[in-house]
Amino acid sequence: MYRIRTFNKISPVGLNRLDPALYAVSDSETDEDAILVRSAKLLDYDFPKNLLAISRAGAGVNNIPLDRCSEAGIVVFNTPGANANAVKELVLCAMLMGSRDVDGGIQWVRQQVASGVDVTTVVEKGKAAFIGPELYKKTLGVIGLGAIGSLVANIALSLGMDVYGYDPFLSVDAALRLDRHIHVVKDINELYKRADYITIHIHYTKDTERMIDAKAIGAMKRGVRFINLARGEIVDDDAMLAALDTGWVAAYVTDFPNNRLVGAPHVLAMPHLGASTPESEQNCAVMAVDQLRDYLENGNIRNSVNLPAVSQERSGVCRLCLIHKNVPAMLASITTLLSRDGINVENLSNKSRGDYAYTIVDLSAPADQCVIDEVTALENVIRVRVIQ
């Protein structure tokens, strides 16, 4: 029986894929073998020794201490693309709301009614205060052309926008998803100097923290409208507030409110709603659960953010799964111990990612505990699992 602790509400459509005969799942499990999480912060969480995996039902993993997980042999998964459509649709909403003062207008209508005015008598005169430009024929800059950015870039074309994209690490898959009419630039300043609207879709890491600072904003066009449904930390709030104050930035629409931003003019702050649709919550939960099950039951790794992707059809009678450091002669050391005991290797897969590597070995005979202990004791081996 595996114990899975949930740290957020995970869609039952995903959770129902966990057989209750094999899995105990709740938010009160202790000594858990695995974690299912959305945005709950695990940075200071004291992981149980037997924790094997964390599956993030969503894209961003800045709430998970990846280095600490790798060192402890904990595999971290996310669900690439599973919530991208939900975010794309909210970006469209954000672009429109940052343009036309729909929010201000709706609030004004409510205020009229609340103060006893017959709103029908003031609408036509009052509406002039809420005028705003159209998206059609304007230029959109998309920073980050991954799962979300590529969808946003493509749909903006169909709104009649001219689209510039920037992504120095563009994957082949992502590039193939992009409409050929999108101008992909190598220098972000090419995007900054042209865009009337900029939307950012990159991960928050040490490298992207406050990437949108005073210098970046200064390189943008005066009157730019900036949309941030990625992470609050990517934008330097001081620089953004100063630019809103002078009108250099006409509107800042963000999914990451804080008290300073919410009080400022021309800021529209939503409560992290990007992925909050039933469809996206289900997609993410299904993917997070399926990947987790495949790892727990078969040792296969798909869509990990800290270990390589390694999957292998089951063969033999017993499977060894090893997380180890990416150093020379690991495979030789492991197979030497196995062959010394007369155990034949039916199939083997090994891949590395940065400082770490993962090996799956299917064996023709069950490995006895002595040999497992010896493999576990090898220098640079972090974790060994035996799956029957």
Ligand SMILES: NC(=O)c1ccc[n+]([C@@H]2O[C@H](COP(=O)([O-])OP(=O)(O)OC[C@H]3O[C@@H](n4cnc5c(N)ncnc54)[C@H](O)[C@@H]3O)[C@@H](O)[C@H]2O)c1
């Ligand atoms: N508001 C929400 O609810 C919500 C929902 C989903 C994702 N997100 C955020 O959006 C981020 C992106 O999600 P995704 O699914 O598109 O991820 P993704 O991995 O598919 O795409 C990220 C892209 O950013 C690119 N990139 C990395 N560094 C860059 C840089 N310095 N400049 C330009 N591009 C860079 C990568 O090459 C990649 O193509 C997530 O990490 C998360 O923080 C927010």
Ligand SMILES: O=C(O)[C@H](O)COP(=O)(O)O
């Ligand atoms: O990174 C993500 O996937 C989003 O920020 C969504 O987060 P959530 O699952 O907590 O809504």
